[in-house]
Amino acid sequence: MSVQDDLAAVKRRLQDLEHTVEELEHRVGVERGAPKVPTGGRAESMVTIPDTPYDAQKWTDTDDEGLGARDRHAP
DSSP: HHHHHHHHHHHHHHHHHHHHHHHHHHHHHHHOOOOOOOSSSSSSSSSOOOOSOOGGGGGHHHHHHHHBBBOOOOO
């Protein structure tokens, strides 16, 4: 088999797995009397994040993401 054939086979199996998991979730939900789980789409409630800067006093003991600690150098 070529790499493309292998990738296509893996993709099919992943889709089959996703379908099977969805069916199991549906069956478990029906047995428990739970409401149906929505598939896809946006979340029902959205959180608004303000554009104002954060209070710098809250972040004095944190590391800069991806840069490490302020008082140390990267390896």
